[in-house]
Amino acid sequence: MTHAQGLSPQLAGNMFDVERIRAEFPILAQTVNGRPLVYLDNGATSQKPRRVIEAIRRYYESDNANVHRGLHALSERATNAYEGARDTVRTFLNAADRREIVFVRGATEGLNLIAQSWARPRLQPGDEVLITTMEHHSNIVPWQLVCRQTGAQLRVAPIHDSGELDMEAFANLVSERTRVVAVAHVSNALGTINPARQIVETAHIAGAIAVLDGAQAAAHGPVDVRALGCDFYVLSSHKCYGPTGMGVLYGRAELLEAAEPYQGGGDMIRTVSFEESTWNELPYKFEAGTPNIAGAIGLGAAVEFMTELGMDAIAAHEREVLEYATERLDELDGIRIIGTAPEKAGILSFVVEGVHPHDVGTIVDQHGVAIRAGHHCAMPLMRRYRVPATSRASLALYNTRADVDALVEGLHGVKEIFDR
Numbered sequence: 001m002t003h004a005q006g007l008s009p010q011l012a013g014n015m016f017d018v019e020r021i022r023a024e025f026p027i028l029a030q031t032v033n034g035r036p037l038v039y040l041d042n043g044a045t046s047q048k049p050r051r052v053i054e055a056i057r058r059y060y061e062s063d064n065a066n067v068h069r070g071l072h073a074l075s076e077r078a079t080n081a082y083e084g085a086r087d088t089v090r091t092f093l094n095a096a097d098r099r100e101i102v103f104v105r106g107a108t109e110g111l112n113l114i115a116q117s118w119a120r121p122r123l124q125p126g127d128e129v130l131i132t133t134m135e136h137h138s139n140i141v142p143w144q145l146v147c148r149q150t151g152a153q154l155r156v157a158p159i160h161d162s163g164e165l166d167m168e169a170f171a172n173l174v175s176e177r178t179r180v181v182a183v184a185h186v187s188n189a190l191g192t193i194n195p196a197r198q199i200v201e202t203a204h205i206a207g208a209i210a211v212l213d214g215a216q217a218a219a220h221g222p223v224d225v226r227a228l229g230c231d232f233y234v235l236s237s238h239k240c241y242g243p244t245g246m247g248v249l250y251g252r253a254e255l256l257e258a259a260e261p262y263q264g265g266g267d268m269i270r271t272v273s274f275e276e277s278t279w280n281e282l283p284y285k286f287e288a289g290t291p292n293i294a295g296a297i298g299l300g301a302a303v304e305f306m307t308e309l310g311m312d313a314i315a316a317h318e319r320e321v322l323e324y325a326t327e328r329l330d331e332l333d334g335i336r337i338i339g340t341a342p343e344k345a346g347i348l349s350f351v352v353e354g355v356h357p358h359d360v361g362t363i364v365d366q367h368g369v370a371i372r373a374g375h376h377c378a379m380p381l382m383r384r385y386r387v388p389a390t391s392r393a394s395l396a397l398y399n400t401r402a403d404v405d406a407l408v409e410g411l412h413g414v415k416e417i418f419d420r
């Protein structure tokens with residue numbers, strides 16, 4: 001199959017025409033505070049292309065029914081669409097088997113599931129879980145909870161000032177006591193792309209499992225779980241141009257088979273009696289209750305959208321805009337970029353001297369520019385840099401150099417107000 005097959009008419013013939021791609025996102029064609037909207041908060045959530053919105057609308061207008069149950073036509077269509085999305089995601093992540101793709105509520109639920117279903121029955125006092133300083137709270141707190149439940153210890157690998165993981169210290173912290181290594185593929189607050197393969201190999205040599213938090217990675221470059229060699233990988237649909245309330249947990253079949261169910265309820269069982277119940281096969285063992293059917297269908301459409309554009313092309317485009325943004329911010333006086341690793345995804349965290357990040361966010365919003373300001377659910381990382389918060393511009397495939405120019409204009413506005 002050639003790459004161009006199956007392209008929507010809007011995308012066919014021009015693989016990375018940003019203006020055409022932007023036209024697929026209805027929300028971008030609006031003004032905010034009298035200025036064209038410039039959306040640079042994609043780390044928090046990305047906008048949705050028309051085809052994702054349409055896929056969800058179509059499902060509710062013509063196919064809505066519960067899945068895996070009815071013998072009627074609508075239920076069959078709903079089941080096919082839901083399971084079709086699983087196949088689409090399997091291909092996207094290059095998982096070996098569709099049974100390894102579990103639909104969850106988001107990256108957060110995926111990480112909690114691993115901690116409770118795989119780790120909790122296995123961890124013992126003396127065991128260790130290793131994370132890093134740059135983790136999102138979603139990849140800290142589930143491990144703290146399971147450590148408290150089991151008596152295991154949480155260990156934290158440090159980072160360099162650039163925002164790179166200190167690989168020497170990391171390797172030294174991995175020992176025969178380490179049972180789980182859980183690391184962000186890409187940091188949400190620094191943009192650092194971690195050396196995931198090396199991290200996985202180091203974990204495996206010690207006999208630990210390797211968990212990758214792909215929440216900030218999956219929409220921004222190719223992810224191949226088999227090439228990475230990881231045991232678990234999680235992502236959030238809403239950061240990948242899909243709907244909220246939806247996510248993916250990839251787990252190697254062998255580990256998922258051995259893990260306990262996460263929640264009990266309908267669909268996850270094979271047989272139930274008051275004395276004992278037995279579990280359904282993978283992945284249904286982990287999908288208790290009526291799932292987010294529309295969410296899966298929307299995610300499937302989003303994954304097809306990204307795949308058609310090409311994950312390498314998306315990564316190259318965002319890299320180009322990031323380089324431009326880094327140069328433009330470097331030109332401004334009194335701005336310090338937090339996170340300067342050589343391998344970075346499209347995330348630009350910064351502090352403006354003498355101005356609280358929330359004021360930066362509010363003032364650039366007056367210029368129609370949406371960024372995030374805060375601790376980015378990474379409070380220990382903020383402490384590491386001795387800042388209470390940062391301002392953060394985070395890129396998606398529809399962002400342009402013009403968006404960066406608008407941000408820079410907004411930052412000039414900040415300086416005008418505060419230099420008075």
Ligand code: 7TS
Nearest residue numbers: 043044106107108136138188215216236
């Ligand atoms: N892991 C990372 C690295 C994240 O960036 C996030 C969300 C999560 C996990 C949790 O994802 P969820 O979809 O389950 O909430 N990060 C952000 C952010 O940077 N700004 O808002 C949410």
